[in-house]
Amino acid sequence: MTHPLRWVALGVGVVVAALAVVLALQVGNDQLQAQPRSELLGDPAPDFNVTTLDGEEVSLDSLRGRAVIVNFWNSWCIPCRQEEPALKEFFDSHRDEDDVALLGIVRDDTESAARRAVGDRGIEWPMGLDPDGKAALDFGTRGQPETYAITPDGLIVGTKYGPASVEDLETLLATARGQR
Amino acid sequence: MNRRLLPWLALALVVGATLTFVAWPRGGSPSPAAHARALAEEFRCPECQGLSAADSSSSTARAMRADIRERVENGQSDAEIRQAMIDRFGDSILLKPEGKGLGLVVWGLPVVALVVGATGLVLALRRWRRQPSASATDADRALVERARS
Numbered sequence: 001m002t003h004p005l006r007w008v009a010l011g012v013g014v015v016v017a018a019l020a021v022v023l024a025l026q027v028g029n030d031q032l033q034a035q036p037r038s039e040l041l042g043d044p045a046p047d048f049n050v051t052t053l054d055g056e057e058v059s060l061d062s063l064r065g066r067a068v069i070v071n072f073w074n075s076w077c078i079p080c081r082q083e084e085p086a087l088k089e090f091f092d093s094h095r096d097e098d099d100v101a102l103l104g105i106v107r108d109d110t111e112s113a114a115r116r117a118v119g120d121r122g123i124e125w126p127m128g129l130d131p132d133g134k135a136a137l138d139f140g141t142r143g144q145p146e147t148y149a150i151t152p153d154g155l156i157v158g159t160k161y162g163p164a165s166v167e168d169l170e171t172l173l174a175t176a177r178g179q180r
Numbered sequence: 181m182n183r184r185l186l187p188w189l190a191l192a193l194v195v196g197a198t199l200t201f202v203a204w205p206r207g208g209s210p211s212p213a214a215h216a217r218a219l220a221e222e223f224r225c226p227e228c229q230g231l232s233a234a235d236s237s238s239s240t241a242r243a244m245r246a247d248i249r250e251r252v253e254n255g256q257s258d259a260e261i262r263q264a265m266i267d268r269f270g271d272s273i274l275l276k277p278e279g280k281g282l283g284l285v286v287w288g289l290p291v292v293a294l295v296v297g298a299t300g301l302v303l304a305l306r307r308w309r310r311q312p313s314a315s316a317t318d319a320d321r322a323l324v325e326r327a328r329s
Contacts, residue, residue, distance in 0.1 A: 008296060008299055009300060011296045011300075012300060015289065015292055016293065019293070039267060039268055039269060040267075043267075107239070108239035132243060133239045133240060133243030136239070137240060139268075140268035140269045142226045142240075
């Protein structure tokens with residue numbers, strides 16, 4: 001290839017091919033949904049403040065000194081229903097431990113639907129309301145269920161996107177307690 | 181002045197005036213609501229496919245709009261608001277890639293392609309101009325005459 005025009009044509013071809021490859025790799029790839037870990041890992045947890053269905057005010061400050069598992073949930077989400085037996089088993093195992101707190105936060109749902117589901121399905125752990133979605137936004141949630149592990153001094157050290165198993169929840173708790 | 185250049189100059193004048201009019205900044209600062217809406221258009225709705233936070237009706241998009249509005253009213257700069265969203269969701273919350281890192285490649289590739297293409301076009305045009313124009317010789321004309329008769 002001695003003529004400069006051929007080099008130019010080759011250059012254009014390479015650039016176009018590179019663009020085509022980049023575009024092809026991006027088709028159907030939602031970077032946010034595909035993101036495997038929370039940006040908040042290792043950071044202080046958001047300073048949330050929610051009112052539970054029982055009328056109790058729960059904030060990050062009120063849970064200081066305890067390993068906290070925060071679970072974003074709602075009444076209509078199928079994966080949340082799949083996760084409920086694991087959450088019930090986990091809650092039963094730790095309900096008498098003063099240094100552990102399990103807090104549900106209602107995400108993208110009405111209070112009445114959440115209240116009905118909690119009653120019908122026998123959910124016993126505190127369920128916080130987040131009507132303006134502020135807590136869900138501050139945690140950078142992308143959907144539900146999502147579960148976060150927070151250390152007694154308020155750092156996020158673990159996350160689980162999608163339904164968590166009992167083993168997942170125990171791992172998150174151990175991480176929050178600094179045992180892993 | 182070469183009269184053949186006049187139409188090109190007129191065309192350049194019209195294009196330049198149009199671009200200037202379109203790109204010229206409008207007077208007055210936007211209202212907090214308009215400012216917040218413009219910022220929300222920069223962010224991806226985290227739970228939607230290809231929608232901005234300004235265009236989605238999802239709960240998270242609504243919360244994002246309210247959060248942006250509150251931050252605007254509290255006097256935070258655009259850069260601070262962008263950073264607050266990136267801190268929660270990562271760079272992928274931005275609909276337009278930032279002009280650094282991989283984002284620089286995304287912005288730069290079309291420019292490189294344009295420059296390389298324009299260079300190729302100029303080289304090709306110069307090459308075609310250098311080629312001698314074909315003109316009929318006496319022998320060609322005689323051949324045509326013979327064919328006609």
